[in-house]
Amino acid sequence: QTVVTQEPSFSVSPGGTVTLTCGLSSGSVSTTYYPSWYQQTPGQAPRTLIYSTNSRSSGVPDRFSGSILGNKAALTITGAQADDESDYFCVLYMGSGIWVFGGGTKLTVL
Amino acid sequence: EVQLVESGGGLVQPGGSLRLSCAASGFTFSRYWMHWVRQAPGKGLVWVSRMNSDGRTISYADSVKGRFTISRDNAKNTLYLQMNSLRAEDTAVYYCASDLSEDSYWGQGTLVTVSS
Numbered sequence: 001q002t003v004v005t006q007e008p009s010f011s012v013s014p015g016g017t018v019t020l021t022c023g024l025s026s027g028s029v030s031t032t033y034y035p036s037w038y039q040q041t042p043g044q045a046p047r048t049l050i051y052s053t054n055s056r057s058s059g060v061p062d063r064f065s066g067s068i069l070g071n072k073a074a075l076t077i078t079g080a081q082a083d084d085e086s087d088y089f090c091v092l093y094m095g096s097g098i099w100v101f102g103g104g105t106k107l108t109v110l
Numbered sequence: 111e112v113q114l115v116e117s118g119g120g121l122v123q124p125g126g127s128l129r130l131s132c133a134a135s136g137f138t139f140s141r142y143w144m145h146w147v148r149q150a151p152g153k154g155l156v157w158v159s160r161m162n163s164d165g166r167t168i169s170y171a172d173s174v175k176g177r178f179t180i181s182r183d184n185a186k187n188t189l190y191l192q193m194n195s196l197r198a199e200d201t202a203v204y205y206c207a208s209d210l211s212e213d214s215y216w217g218q219g220t221l222v223t224v225s226s
Binding site for chain 2: 034036038040045046047048051052055057058087089091093096097098099100101102103104
C-alpha cells in the first residue's frame with residue numbers, strides 16, 4: 001500500500017521561507033495526483049490552502065504557493081509569520097476514487 | 111456564506127451504529143462531489159469516503175469498506191454517513207468536505223467515540 005510522506009516537523013524563522021513536501025513511498029507525485037494542502041490549528045477544522053497542485057484557495061495570502069518539486073508536491077511559505085505555526089496536511093488522489101492524506105507536518109515559527 | 115454543519119456524533123458501544131449528517135448551505139450542493147474525512151484524537155487526517163454529485167459513484171477507504179455507507183439527499187442539501195459495526199479505532203472527529211480536487215469547503219466536525 002502506497003504511503004503519502006510528509007516531514008513530521010519543520011521550523012522556520014519569522015520572515016523566512018520554508019518548503020514542505022508531500023511524496024510517495026513508491027513513485028513520483030505529479031499533477032495527476034491533484035495534490036492539495038490544508039492548514040489546521042489545534043481544535044479547528046482544516047482550512048484549504050492550495051488545491052490541484054498550485055491553485056490558491058480564496059482568501060489565502062499569496063505567500064502560500066504550491067508546486068511540484070522533483071518527485072514531490074511542495075508547499076512554500078514565503079515570509080513566514082507567527083500565525084503560520086500550524087499543522088499542514090497534503091492529500092493525493094490515488095485513482096479509482098481513493099484519496100490518501102499524508103501524516104502531516106507540524107510547523108514551528110521561531 | 112458557505113456552511114457545512116455535521117451532526118449525529120456521540121458515544122456508542124463497540125459493535126454499535128451511528129448515522130452522521132452534514133447539512134450544506136451557501137453553495138450549490140447538488141453539483142459537488144462530497145467526502146468524509148476523520149481525525150483520531152491527536153492524529154492526522156484520514157480520508158474515509160467519497161460520493162459524486164448524483165450519488166452514483168462511491169468509494170471507501172479499506173478500513174471502513176463493508177461497514178460504512180455514504181449517501182446524500184440533494185433535495186435536502188445533506189450528506190450522510192451510516193456507520194455500522196463500530197470499533198474503538200473508529201473514534202475520531204468526522205468532517206465532511208466538498209471536492210478535494212477543488213477549493214474545498216470543510217465543516218467543523220462531529221466527534222464519534224466508540225467505547226464500552
